[in-house]
Amino acid sequence: MPPLSGSKEAESGGVAAALQKSRRLARAANTTEELLAKHGKKYRASAAKVEQRPYQLDEAVQLLKQIAYAKFNETVELSMLLGVDPKHADQMVRGTTVLPHGTGKSKRVLVIAGGDKQKEAQEAGADFVGGDDMVQKIQEGWVDFDAVIATPDMMRSVGKLGKVLGPRGLMPNPKTGTVTFDVTKALQEIKAGKVEFRVDKTSIIHVPVGKIQFTAEQLRDNASAIINAVRKAKPPAAKGKYVRTMYISSTMSPSIQLDPALAEVKEV
Secondary structure (H helix, E strand, O other): OOOOOOOHHHHHHHHHHHHHHHHHHHHHHHHHHHHHHHHHHHHHHHHHHOOOOOEEHHHHHHHHHHHOOOOOOOOOEEEEOOOOOOOOHHOOOOEEEEEEOOOOOOOOOOOOEEEOOHHHHHHHHOOOOOOHHHHHHHOOOOOOOOOOEEHHHHHHHHHHHHHHHHHHHOOHHHHHOOOOOOHHHHHHHHOOOOEEOOOOOOOOOEEEEEEOOOOOHHHHHHHHHHHHHHHHOOOOOOEEEEEEEEEEEEOOOEEEOOOEEEEHOOOO
């Protein structure tokens, strides 16, 4: 067989590329069908209303409220895949922000402090207050709280709780404002809806942005606050595209893809 001319080679290559793309789309469609088959009728009905394209934030939260079908007040969560490698310390992404409309959940806050700071914590509205007695109680298995604030002078004792509080995301940390002598301010921020975000080992951040019974505007404002905070937390060592994909979903709903370009705007 004579060799193909340049134009015929290009044509052959284009056909091959088209066939490969067609096969990839077919595999993706089959995978989507298999996943949907594992869910109930209500989930499948909701998923049918979600187009496979990136949505703007306003239309995404409105759609999310439309497709919600659970009989309880579901938590709404934002998930972001980042272009960082968390194995490297200089690419770790973490931070906090106060949601404009809160989380929709009343947090039980424990303050571990000594002396006058215990009295300040009680007056500021802490749910639990103590010193070494609380450290001992936690070591014995008590974890009936949602956030922990510690004064710097108590960190020698609180440090013993790393294996208990760390995996639960409850370990006090100066970077998140939970190791401080300003107990009142830290308490007010947490009670007002302060949330912490941290990239996991798969380079994904999961953050609650409210409840499905929030208005679409409230969910939009809260999600915008998270997106802006994550954008500002971009480490200098991160190269290439920082936010690769973003999705918003409620506890029981299908995920709705967001336009990752939202994270590139200075203020969403």
